[in-house]
Amino acid sequence: MRRAAVVAALLALLAALAVWLGTGARSTARPGARKNKPTATQVTAAVEVGAPTQGVARRADVDRSGRGVVQGRIVDRDGSPVSDGRIILHCLAGGTGRSAPIDGGVVELGAEGDFSGPGCRGIVCAELRHPTMVPRDPWVLEPNRAPVTLVAQSLGRVVGSVSDGEGRAVAGAQIWVRRGADDDPGALPPFTSRNTVSDGEGFFSFARVEKPPCDPCGEASGRCEPGDARDVPTYASLMLIARAPGFRATEKEVSVDDEDGWQLVLAPPLTPLQGTVTDAEGRAYARARVLARAQARGYEVHQARVEAGQFSLAELGEGSYDLRVVQDGVELAVSAGHVAGEAVTLVGSVPALGRAVTVAVIRRGSDLPVVGAVVDGGPFAGARTDEEGTIGAAAVLPGTYTLGVRVRGLRSQRGQVTVPADDGGPWTGRMEVDDSP
CATH class of the missing domain: 2.60.40.1120 (Carboxypeptidase-like, regulatory domain)
Incomplete structure (x- = not known):
């Protein structure tokens, strides 16, 4: 019995040794395959199994590298190409909970509204950045497919006109929209811009703020906020300011929902505010300028160059103005409470001899x-x-x-x-x- 047990133990030992030697031989014959396989298995486990799901992004969540190519062409509702603006491409990888912009995915639109950019291994969403247009519906693309046509629609607009006292259109007038005096300081303008210019026929417009349609990438990343864009607190009262050469600054309170449009009538300027600027010895400054700011309208600022010690401020409106004299950024004199038509003598505090x-x-x-x-x-x-x-x-x-x-x-x-x-x-x-x- 003892001899049989010894023989069995020796046979088991020889069998184990043979298996170990065989494994070593296979490892020597194919070192690359044995070395890489466990590594690939570990990475897969880390991505698919071992990644936590509560607040920590998995590898695919932060992979922004492009894969393949997406192509398209953007047109408006009439089929005309949208040739300005840009596209930002986002990727929503399969099995992930959030999206991210694709590296190199900011693409400028071509002359015919065409674009081409990197795709990804998942859903590709196209975000339009344009001052007056938004997508008509969510834009979702597939890599390595034929170019698709995407339709954009114009933002709603509020239209107005500028004319003089005799009803003639005023072209090139600068128009600003501002918050009313008693409005909420935290309110935002309901338009995409705060200023514009009247066209050759005196018309101008402001584009309303509108939310684009929500795509899968925006929904996953939290960019799709609930509610309508008009739910955001905006100006309760609007003040329009218009300025044009040959007219005084004009302001008017308006309503954003005025169905008849906004009509601004510019008044002729008052008599210029004139004066002299010299140093204490009566010497003129070489490059001095006079700045005039309206006390009641802090946004209204005028300036005039001082030529041979003389200056003239035209196109002033009603009310008092504060004056400031500067040269090359150096303040020379200040004086408050002056009105149009007045003659002013200003004396600089620094000698004019530079x-x-x-x-x-x-x-x-x-x-x-x-x-x-x-x-x-x-x-x-x-x-x-x-x-x-x-x-x-x-x-x-x-x-x-x-x-x-x-x-x-x-x-x-x-x-x-x-x-x-x-x-x-x-x-x-x-x-x-x-x-x-």
Whole structure:
């Protein structure tokens, strides 16, 4: 019996050894297959089984890479192409609970309303970004299919007209819509924009805010909010402001639901507000401007250049205006409570005798000039550096000036130069820019 047990144990040991040797031989013969198979199994388990479902996104939820191509063409209800705007493509992967924009899925519309962009392994939704149009119905696309035609519809509009006192149309009038004086500060305008311009026949319009139809991607990601766009608190009262050359600023309270449309009549301007601006010694400033802001209408601002110490502010309306005199951003004088037709004498607090200023733009850490840089700010407006990297201006008042510099191939940069109040002779400063793209 003991001998039989020993023999059986030896046979079992030999069998186990043979199996182990065979496994090792197969592993040596196909190392790639044995190595990759468990890894693939682990990834599948992590995505399909091991991913928690409460608030933690699975791998497919955050996979934004494109797969395949989706193509389409957007037209309006009459079949005409929608040639401006853009499409944002979203993906709702199968078995997931939310969508995400596809990488590279922001696509501009072509001249015929056509577009082509990346698809995904799931549902592809097309979101339209357009100032006056929304999809007629949800847009859902399939990758690698023939181009589809998608229909967009125009937003509802409120129309108005601008004319003068004799009924003639006023073209090119600037129109703004503002919240009424007693309205909720948190209210929003019911239109897609706050300003527009009257056309050649004096007509203008504002597009109403409307929600686009909800697609599966928007529903999954929470972009489809319940209710209508008009449920959002909007202006309870609307104030229209119109300005046009040759007329005074006009404002009128209107109703958004006015079925007869809005009609604005512009009044002729009042007598200009005129005056002089000099320093304490009677000297004129080289580049001074006078700004006038209406006290009762903070949005209404006028400006006039000072020429040889004289200025004239036209197209003013009723009421008082506050005046402010500036040159190159330096405040020279302020005065309040002036009306149209008045003559005003303003005296600046800074001597008008400026100095010639040269600013050299160089690369940081060296003395290499930056040629062709565009400089704005202070006494410079679109000045371009010469072959020595310099710009210049005359009659610059003492003070600190912030300058913006744009160099081709580099990021826009800002810096400051301080012009001292010394003997009034020529002054040279420098501004350094980085090579950061």
